[in-house]
Amino acid sequence: MNQHTRPEGGPIPFIDVAAQRRRLGRAIDDAVARVLAHCQFIQGPEVRALEADLAAFCGARHVIACASGTDALLLVLMAWEIGPGDAVICPSFTFHATAEMVALLGATPVLADVQADTFNLDPESLQRAIATAKRLGLKPRAVIPVDLFGLPADHDAIAAIAAEHGLAVLDDAAQAFGASYRGRKLGALATATTTSFFPAKPLGCYGDGGAVFTDDDALAARVKSLRVHGEGVDKYDPVRIGINGRLDTIQAAVLIEKLKIFPEEIVARDKIAARYSAALADVAKVPRVGNESTSVWAQYTIRLPPGRRDALAAALKTQGIPTAIYYAKPLHRQRAYSDCPVADGGAPVSDRLAEEVISLPMHAYLEPAVQDRIVVAVKRTLAG
Ligand SMILES: Cc1ncc(COP(=O)(O)O)c(C=O)c1O
Numbered sequence: 001m002n003q004h005t006r007p008e009g010g011p012i013p014f015i016d017v018a019a020q021r022r023r024l025g026r027a028i029d030d031a032v033a034r035v036l037a038h039c040q041f042i043q044g045p046e047v048r049a050l051e052a053d054l055a056a057f058c059g060a061r062h063v064i065a066c067a068s069g070t071d072a073l074l075l076v077l078m079a080w081e082i083g084p085g086d087a088v089i090c091p092s093f094t095f096h097a098t099a100e101m102v103a104l105l106g107a108t109p110v111l112a113d114v115q116a117d118t119f120n121l122d123p124e125s126l127q128r129a130i131a132t133a134k135r136l137g138l139k140p141r142a143v144i145p146v147d148l149f150g151l152p153a154d155h156d157a158i159a160a161i162a163a164e165h166g167l168a169v170l171d172d173a174a175q176a177f178g179a180s181y182r183g184r185k186l187g188a189l190a191t192a193t194t195t196s197f198f199p200a201k202p203l204g205c206y207g208d209g210g211a212v213f214t215d216d217d218a219l220a221a222r223v224k225s226l227r228v229h230g231e232g233v234d235k236y237d238p239v240r241i242g243i244n245g246r247l248d249t250i251q252a253a254v255l256i257e258k259l260k261i262f263p264e265e266i267v268a269r270d271k272i273a274a275r276y277s278a279a280l281a282d283v284a285k286v287p288r289v290g291n292e293s294t295s296v297w298a299q300y301t302i303r304l305p306p307g308r309r310d311a312l313a314a315a316l317k318t319q320g321i322p323t324a325i326y327y328a329k330p331l332h333r334q335r336a337y338s339d340c341p342v343a344d345g346g347a348p349v350s351d352r353l354a355e356e357v358i359s360l361p362m363h364a365y366l367e368p369a370v371q372d373r374i375v376v377a378v379k380r381t382l383a384g
Helices: 016-025 025-040 044-058 069-079 095-104 123-135 157-163 217-227 251-280 309-316 348-357 368-384
Strands: 064-065 086-091 110-114 139-143 168-172 192-196 210-214 301-303 355-358
Touching: 016 251, 025 044, 025 251, 044 086, 044 251, 064 069, 064 123, 064 217, 069 192, 069 210, 069 301, 086 095, 086 123, 095 110, 110 123, 110 210, 123 139, 123 157, 123 355, 157 168, 157 210, 210 217, 217 368, 251 301, 251 368, 309 355, 309 368, 348 355
Parallel strands: 086 110, 086 139, 139 168, 168 192
Antiparallel strands: 064 210, 192 210, 301 355
Protein backbone atom coordinates (compact mmCIF):
# COMPACT_ATOMS: atom_id res chain seq x y z
CA MET A 1 0.00 0.00 0.00
CA ASN A 2 2.82 2.36 0.75
CA GLN A 3 5.32 1.64 -1.98
CA HIS A 4 6.15 4.40 -4.39
CA THR A 5 4.69 4.39 -7.86
CA ARG A 6 7.21 3.47 -10.56
CA PRO A 7 5.80 3.90 -14.06
CA GLU A 8 8.90 2.38 -15.64
CA GLY A 9 8.19 -1.18 -14.48
CA GLY A 10 8.52 -1.63 -10.69
CA PRO A 11 5.72 -2.81 -8.40
CA ILE A 12 2.58 -0.69 -8.56
CA PRO A 13 0.67 -0.03 -5.31
CA PHE A 14 -2.98 -1.09 -5.22
CA ILE A 15 -3.81 2.07 -3.23
CA ASP A 16 -1.05 4.66 -2.93
CA VAL A 17 -1.53 6.17 0.53
CA ALA A 18 2.08 7.41 0.39
CA ALA A 19 1.48 9.56 -2.71
CA GLN A 20 -1.32 11.40 -0.93
CA ARG A 21 0.84 11.71 2.17
CA ARG A 22 3.55 13.38 0.09
CA ARG A 23 1.05 15.80 -1.40
CA LEU A 24 -0.34 16.80 1.99
CA GLY A 25 3.14 17.10 3.51
CA ARG A 26 3.43 19.77 6.20
CA ALA A 27 -0.33 20.34 6.47
CA ILE A 28 -0.78 16.99 8.21
CA ASP A 29 2.40 17.35 10.29
CA ASP A 30 1.21 20.75 11.52
CA ALA A 31 -2.32 19.52 12.24
CA VAL A 32 -1.01 16.62 14.32
CA ALA A 33 1.49 18.94 16.04
CA ARG A 34 -1.37 21.21 17.12
CA VAL A 35 -3.05 18.26 18.84
CA LEU A 36 0.25 17.27 20.46
CA ALA A 37 0.49 20.84 21.75
CA HIS A 38 -3.01 21.12 23.25
CA CYS A 39 -3.09 17.48 24.47
CA GLN A 40 -6.88 17.03 24.22
CA PHE A 41 -6.47 13.60 22.69
CA ILE A 42 -10.07 12.54 23.38
CA GLN A 43 -13.00 14.67 22.14
CA GLY A 44 -10.65 17.57 21.39
CA PRO A 45 -11.73 20.61 19.37
CA GLU A 46 -10.71 18.97 16.07
CA VAL A 47 -13.44 16.34 16.51
CA ARG A 48 -16.16 18.97 16.62
CA ALA A 49 -14.53 20.90 13.77
CA LEU A 50 -14.41 17.76 11.63
CA GLU A 51 -18.06 16.99 12.36
CA ALA A 52 -18.99 20.51 11.22
CA ASP A 53 -16.86 20.18 8.06
CA LEU A 54 -18.38 16.80 7.19
CA ALA A 55 -21.91 18.17 7.74
CA ALA A 56 -21.17 21.10 5.43
CA PHE A 57 -19.66 18.75 2.85
CA CYS A 58 -22.61 16.37 2.54
CA GLY A 59 -25.55 18.42 3.82
CA ALA A 60 -26.46 16.22 6.82
CA ARG A 61 -27.81 18.07 9.87
CA HIS A 62 -25.86 15.95 12.38
CA VAL A 63 -22.52 14.19 12.08
CA ILE A 64 -21.24 12.07 14.92
CA ALA A 65 -17.61 10.98 14.44
CA CYS A 66 -16.78 7.59 15.91
CA ALA A 67 -14.09 4.95 16.16
CA SER A 68 -14.79 2.96 12.97
CA GLY A 69 -17.33 2.25 10.27
CA THR A 70 -18.27 -0.86 12.22
CA ASP A 71 -18.97 1.14 15.38
CA ALA A 72 -20.99 3.60 13.31
CA LEU A 73 -23.29 0.76 12.18
CA LEU A 74 -23.48 -0.57 15.74
CA LEU A 75 -24.34 2.82 17.21
CA VAL A 76 -27.28 3.38 14.87
CA LEU A 77 -28.63 -0.15 15.34
CA MET A 78 -28.30 0.26 19.13
CA ALA A 79 -30.06 3.62 18.97
CA TRP A 80 -32.95 1.96 17.14
CA GLU A 81 -32.96 -0.80 19.80
CA ILE A 82 -32.61 -3.53 17.19
CA GLY A 83 -32.43 -6.89 18.93
CA PRO A 84 -33.64 -10.49 19.15
CA GLY A 85 -36.68 -11.22 16.97
CA ASP A 86 -35.88 -8.35 14.61
CA ALA A 87 -34.83 -8.84 10.99
CA VAL A 88 -32.51 -6.43 9.23
CA ILE A 89 -32.18 -6.90 5.48
CA CYS A 90 -28.58 -6.75 4.20
CA PRO A 91 -27.15 -7.47 0.76
CA SER A 92 -25.24 -10.73 0.64
CA PHE A 93 -22.54 -9.21 -1.56
CA THR A 94 -20.81 -6.82 0.87
CA PHE A 95 -18.04 -6.62 3.44
CA HIS A 96 -19.25 -8.70 6.38
CA ALA A 97 -19.26 -5.85 8.95
CA THR A 98 -22.62 -4.79 7.46
CA ALA A 99 -24.36 -7.91 8.80
CA GLU A 100 -21.99 -8.48 11.71
CA MET A 101 -23.37 -5.66 13.85
CA VAL A 102 -26.94 -6.87 13.28
CA ALA A 103 -26.01 -10.35 14.48
CA LEU A 104 -23.96 -8.98 17.39
CA LEU A 105 -27.12 -7.35 18.74
CA GLY A 106 -28.98 -10.66 18.58
CA ALA A 107 -31.08 -9.65 15.58
CA THR A 108 -31.19 -11.66 12.35
CA PRO A 109 -29.54 -10.44 9.16
CA VAL A 110 -31.74 -11.56 6.27
CA LEU A 111 -29.58 -11.67 3.17
CA ALA A 112 -30.86 -10.27 -0.11
CA ASP A 113 -29.40 -10.42 -3.60
CA VAL A 114 -27.74 -7.62 -5.55
CA GLN A 115 -27.90 -6.33 -9.13
CA ALA A 116 -25.09 -7.54 -11.37
CA ASP A 117 -24.39 -4.23 -13.07
CA THR A 118 -24.20 -2.04 -9.95
CA PHE A 119 -23.16 -4.67 -7.32
CA ASN A 120 -25.83 -3.11 -5.07
CA LEU A 121 -29.00 -4.29 -3.30
CA ASP A 122 -31.70 -5.46 -5.72
CA PRO A 123 -35.01 -3.81 -4.72
CA GLU A 124 -36.95 -6.89 -5.87
CA SER A 125 -34.86 -9.14 -3.67
CA LEU A 126 -35.40 -6.69 -0.80
CA GLN A 127 -39.17 -7.19 -1.26
CA ARG A 128 -38.66 -10.95 -1.17
CA ALA A 129 -36.40 -10.71 1.90
CA ILE A 130 -39.10 -8.84 3.81
CA ALA A 131 -41.58 -11.61 2.96
CA THR A 132 -39.01 -14.25 3.99
CA ALA A 133 -38.43 -12.53 7.34
CA LYS A 134 -42.15 -12.38 8.06
CA ARG A 135 -42.64 -16.03 7.08
CA LEU A 136 -39.92 -16.93 9.60
CA GLY A 137 -41.76 -15.05 12.35
CA LEU A 138 -39.24 -12.20 12.45
CA LYS A 139 -40.13 -8.52 12.61
CA PRO A 140 -38.52 -6.65 9.69
CA ARG A 141 -37.18 -3.46 11.29
CA ALA A 142 -34.55 -2.04 8.98
CA VAL A 143 -32.68 -2.38 5.71
CA ILE A 144 -28.99 -1.65 5.22
CA PRO A 145 -28.30 -0.82 1.58
CA VAL A 146 -24.57 -0.75 0.95
CA ASP A 147 -23.04 1.62 -1.61
CA LEU A 148 -20.55 -0.94 -2.78
CA PHE A 149 -17.22 0.02 -4.35
CA GLY A 150 -18.18 3.71 -4.03
CA LEU A 151 -21.41 3.62 -6.07
CA PRO A 152 -24.72 4.61 -4.43
CA ALA A 153 -27.41 1.94 -4.23
CA ASP A 154 -30.81 2.62 -5.80
CA HIS A 155 -31.90 4.73 -2.83
CA ASP A 156 -35.26 5.95 -4.16
CA ALA A 157 -36.47 2.43 -4.94
CA ILE A 158 -35.21 1.15 -1.58
CA ALA A 159 -36.75 4.06 0.36
CA ALA A 160 -40.15 3.45 -1.28
CA ILE A 161 -40.13 -0.23 -0.25
CA ALA A 162 -38.88 0.64 3.23
CA ALA A 163 -41.67 3.21 3.68
CA GLU A 164 -44.29 0.71 2.51
CA HIS A 165 -43.16 -1.80 5.15
CA GLY A 166 -42.22 0.61 7.95
CA LEU A 167 -38.49 -0.17 7.81
CA ALA A 168 -35.77 2.25 8.86
CA VAL A 169 -32.99 2.74 6.29
CA LEU A 170 -29.38 2.65 7.42
CA ASP A 171 -27.15 3.46 4.47
CA ASP A 172 -23.76 1.73 4.84
CA ALA A 173 -21.65 4.21 2.88
CA ALA A 174 -18.36 2.89 4.30
CA GLN A 175 -16.98 2.73 0.75
CA ALA A 176 -18.85 5.65 -0.75
CA PHE A 177 -18.67 8.84 1.28
CA GLY A 178 -18.42 11.68 -1.24
CA ALA A 179 -20.62 9.98 -3.85
CA SER A 180 -23.97 11.37 -4.89
CA TYR A 181 -27.36 10.06 -5.97
CA ARG A 182 -29.71 12.18 -8.06
CA GLY A 183 -27.86 15.35 -7.09
CA ARG A 184 -27.73 14.61 -3.37
CA LYS A 185 -24.59 13.55 -1.50
CA LEU A 186 -24.67 10.36 0.56
CA GLY A 187 -25.11 11.28 4.21
CA ALA A 188 -28.26 13.28 3.59
CA LEU A 189 -30.30 10.57 1.84
CA ALA A 190 -31.29 7.87 4.33
CA THR A 191 -32.66 8.10 7.88
CA ALA A 192 -29.11 7.33 8.95
CA THR A 193 -25.88 6.92 7.01
CA THR A 194 -22.57 5.55 8.20
CA THR A 195 -19.09 5.67 6.77
CA SER A 196 -15.60 4.39 7.45
CA PHE A 197 -12.33 6.33 7.51
CA PHE A 198 -10.17 3.20 7.32
CA PRO A 199 -6.94 4.31 5.57
CA ALA A 200 -7.75 2.59 2.26
CA LYS A 201 -11.17 4.21 1.96
CA PRO A 202 -11.63 7.15 -0.44
CA LEU A 203 -11.58 9.47 2.60
CA GLY A 204 -9.34 7.65 5.06
CA CYS A 205 -7.46 8.64 8.20
CA TYR A 206 -4.23 7.20 9.63
CA GLY A 207 -5.90 4.52 11.73
CA ASP A 208 -9.49 3.51 12.36
CA GLY A 209 -12.34 5.99 12.19
CA GLY A 210 -15.94 6.38 11.11
CA ALA A 211 -19.00 8.60 11.32
CA VAL A 212 -22.79 8.58 11.56
CA PHE A 213 -24.85 11.10 9.55
CA THR A 214 -28.51 11.91 10.18
CA ASP A 215 -31.09 14.68 10.03
CA ASP A 216 -33.02 13.09 12.91
CA ASP A 217 -32.39 15.13 16.10
CA ALA A 218 -33.50 12.38 18.49
CA LEU A 219 -31.38 9.73 16.74
CA ALA A 220 -28.34 12.02 16.80
CA ALA A 221 -28.76 12.62 20.54
CA ARG A 222 -28.98 8.88 21.24
CA VAL A 223 -25.97 8.06 19.05
CA LYS A 224 -23.91 10.76 20.82
CA SER A 225 -24.81 9.28 24.19
CA LEU A 226 -24.16 5.68 23.07
CA ARG A 227 -20.75 6.70 21.67
CA VAL A 228 -19.60 7.59 25.19
CA HIS A 229 -20.83 4.72 27.37
CA GLY A 230 -24.47 5.86 27.25
CA GLU A 231 -23.62 9.13 28.98
CA GLY A 232 -26.33 11.52 30.16
CA VAL A 233 -25.92 15.00 31.59
CA ASP A 234 -23.74 13.62 34.37
CA LYS A 235 -20.84 11.69 32.88
CA TYR A 236 -20.82 9.28 35.83
CA ASP A 237 -24.57 8.61 35.75
CA PRO A 238 -25.09 6.94 32.34
CA VAL A 239 -28.65 6.76 31.08
CA ARG A 240 -28.26 3.73 28.80
CA ILE A 241 -25.80 0.96 27.97
CA GLY A 242 -23.35 2.24 25.36
CA ILE A 243 -19.84 1.67 24.06
CA ASN A 244 -16.52 3.50 23.93
CA GLY A 245 -16.82 4.50 20.29
CA ARG A 246 -15.09 7.87 20.05
CA LEU A 247 -12.84 9.08 17.21
CA ASP A 248 -9.34 10.10 18.38
CA THR A 249 -8.58 13.82 18.10
CA ILE A 250 -5.42 13.10 16.08
CA GLN A 251 -7.46 11.21 13.48
CA ALA A 252 -9.91 14.11 13.31
CA ALA A 253 -7.01 16.51 12.72
CA VAL A 254 -5.76 14.31 9.86
CA LEU A 255 -9.25 14.09 8.32
CA ILE A 256 -9.78 17.86 8.42
CA GLU A 257 -6.73 18.27 6.17
CA LYS A 258 -7.68 15.37 3.91
CA LEU A 259 -11.24 16.64 3.46
CA LYS A 260 -9.85 19.87 1.98
CA ILE A 261 -8.40 18.01 -1.02
CA PHE A 262 -11.12 15.33 -1.19
CA PRO A 263 -13.24 17.06 -3.90
CA GLU A 264 -10.19 17.21 -6.19
CA GLU A 265 -9.39 13.60 -5.44
CA ILE A 266 -12.92 12.52 -6.33
CA VAL A 267 -12.55 14.20 -9.73
CA ALA A 268 -9.18 12.48 -10.24
CA ARG A 269 -10.64 9.07 -9.32
CA ASP A 270 -13.52 9.58 -11.71
CA LYS A 271 -11.14 10.42 -14.58
CA ILE A 272 -9.09 7.32 -13.85
CA ALA A 273 -12.20 5.14 -13.77
CA ALA A 274 -13.40 6.62 -17.07
CA ARG A 275 -10.00 5.90 -18.64
CA TYR A 276 -10.10 2.29 -17.42
CA SER A 277 -13.63 1.81 -18.71
CA ALA A 278 -12.87 3.28 -22.13
CA ALA A 279 -9.82 1.05 -22.50
CA LEU A 280 -11.24 -2.19 -21.10
CA ALA A 281 -14.87 -2.24 -22.25
CA ASP A 282 -14.00 -4.54 -25.18
CA VAL A 283 -12.29 -7.21 -23.02
CA ALA A 284 -14.30 -7.19 -19.76
CA LYS A 285 -17.59 -6.06 -18.25
CA VAL A 286 -16.79 -2.62 -16.87
CA PRO A 287 -18.75 -0.97 -14.03
CA ARG A 288 -21.92 0.95 -14.88
CA VAL A 289 -22.77 4.15 -13.05
CA GLY A 290 -26.54 4.51 -13.34
CA ASN A 291 -29.37 6.14 -11.36
CA GLU A 292 -27.97 9.64 -12.02
CA SER A 293 -25.21 8.78 -9.56
CA THR A 294 -21.56 9.56 -9.13
CA SER A 295 -19.12 7.05 -7.66
CA VAL A 296 -16.02 7.70 -5.55
CA TRP A 297 -14.48 4.48 -6.88
CA ALA A 298 -13.37 2.86 -3.65
CA GLN A 299 -12.67 -0.03 -6.00
CA TYR A 300 -12.50 -0.26 -9.76
CA THR A 301 -13.98 -3.70 -10.38
CA ILE A 302 -14.38 -5.49 -13.67
CA ARG A 303 -16.15 -8.78 -14.38
CA LEU A 304 -14.78 -11.68 -16.38
CA PRO A 305 -16.35 -14.97 -17.36
CA PRO A 306 -15.95 -17.52 -14.52
CA GLY A 307 -12.54 -19.22 -14.54
CA ARG A 308 -10.62 -16.38 -16.19
CA ARG A 309 -9.66 -14.09 -13.35
CA ASP A 310 -7.11 -16.28 -11.58
CA ALA A 311 -4.96 -16.42 -14.68
CA LEU A 312 -5.28 -12.64 -15.06
CA ALA A 313 -4.33 -12.03 -11.42
CA ALA A 314 -1.33 -14.36 -11.74
CA ALA A 315 -0.14 -12.78 -14.99
CA LEU A 316 -0.47 -9.25 -13.58
CA LYS A 317 1.33 -10.24 -10.40
CA THR A 318 4.41 -11.32 -12.36
CA GLN A 319 4.44 -7.79 -13.86
CA GLY A 320 4.23 -6.08 -10.45
CA ILE A 321 0.53 -5.24 -10.81
CA PRO A 322 -1.59 -6.13 -7.78
CA THR A 323 -5.27 -7.07 -7.97
CA ALA A 324 -7.85 -7.95 -5.32
CA ILE A 325 -11.03 -9.99 -5.16
CA TYR A 326 -13.89 -8.24 -3.38
CA TYR A 327 -15.58 -10.60 -2.50
CA ALA A 328 -14.71 -14.22 -3.19
CA LYS A 329 -17.62 -15.41 -1.03
CA PRO A 330 -20.94 -13.66 -0.50
CA LEU A 331 -22.12 -13.60 3.10
CA HIS A 332 -24.42 -16.61 2.74
CA ARG A 333 -21.34 -18.72 1.80
CA GLN A 334 -19.23 -17.48 4.75
CA ARG A 335 -19.07 -19.73 7.79
CA ALA A 336 -20.18 -17.11 10.30
CA TYR A 337 -23.25 -16.17 8.24
CA SER A 338 -24.20 -19.55 6.76
CA ASP A 339 -27.15 -19.82 9.18
CA CYS A 340 -28.64 -16.47 8.14
CA PRO A 341 -31.86 -16.68 6.16
CA VAL A 342 -31.56 -15.77 2.50
CA ALA A 343 -34.38 -14.01 0.63
CA ASP A 344 -36.78 -16.29 -1.22
CA GLY A 345 -35.23 -16.94 -4.61
CA GLY A 346 -31.74 -17.08 -3.10
CA ALA A 347 -28.85 -14.84 -4.06
CA PRO A 348 -27.72 -16.22 -7.43
CA VAL A 349 -26.32 -12.89 -8.63
CA SER A 350 -24.13 -12.59 -5.52
CA ASP A 351 -22.87 -16.12 -6.18
CA ARG A 352 -22.06 -15.29 -9.78
CA LEU A 353 -20.33 -12.00 -8.95
CA ALA A 354 -18.16 -13.77 -6.40
CA GLU A 355 -16.72 -15.80 -9.29
CA GLU A 356 -16.44 -12.98 -11.79
CA VAL A 357 -15.10 -9.88 -10.01
CA ILE A 358 -11.55 -8.62 -9.93
CA SER A 359 -10.45 -5.15 -8.80
CA LEU A 360 -7.58 -3.19 -10.33
CA PRO A 361 -5.31 -0.58 -8.69
CA MET A 362 -7.32 2.60 -8.00
CA HIS A 363 -6.42 5.81 -6.21
CA ALA A 364 -6.38 9.51 -6.99
CA TYR A 365 -2.64 9.54 -7.74
CA LEU A 366 -2.55 6.79 -10.38
CA GLU A 367 -0.52 8.44 -13.15
CA PRO A 368 -1.56 7.96 -16.80
CA ALA A 369 1.69 6.13 -17.64
CA VAL A 370 1.17 3.69 -14.78
CA GLN A 371 -2.47 3.19 -15.68
CA ASP A 372 -1.46 2.55 -19.31
CA ARG A 373 0.92 -0.15 -18.11
CA ILE A 374 -1.96 -1.80 -16.22
CA VAL A 375 -4.35 -1.52 -19.16
CA VAL A 376 -1.85 -2.96 -21.64
CA ALA A 377 -1.09 -5.87 -19.30
CA VAL A 378 -4.79 -6.63 -18.73
CA LYS A 379 -5.63 -6.47 -22.43
CA ARG A 380 -2.64 -8.55 -23.48
CA THR A 381 -3.46 -11.26 -20.93
CA LEU A 382 -7.15 -11.39 -21.74
CA ALA A 383 -6.53 -11.39 -25.50
CA GLY A 384 -3.97 -14.18 -25.21
C1 LIG B 1 -19.32 -2.00 3.36
C2 LIG B 1 -18.54 -1.83 4.62
N1 LIG B 1 -19.19 -1.71 5.80
C3 LIG B 1 -18.54 -1.55 6.96
C4 LIG B 1 -17.16 -1.49 7.00
C5 LIG B 1 -16.48 -1.37 8.32
O1 LIG B 1 -15.68 -0.22 8.41
P1 LIG B 1 -14.44 -0.19 9.44
O2 LIG B 1 -13.36 -1.05 8.86
O3 LIG B 1 -14.08 1.25 9.51
O4 LIG B 1 -14.93 -0.71 10.74
C6 LIG B 1 -16.42 -1.61 5.81
C7 LIG B 1 -14.96 -1.59 5.84
O5 LIG B 1 -14.28 -2.09 4.98
C8 LIG B 1 -17.12 -1.79 4.59
O6 LIG B 1 -16.48 -1.91 3.43
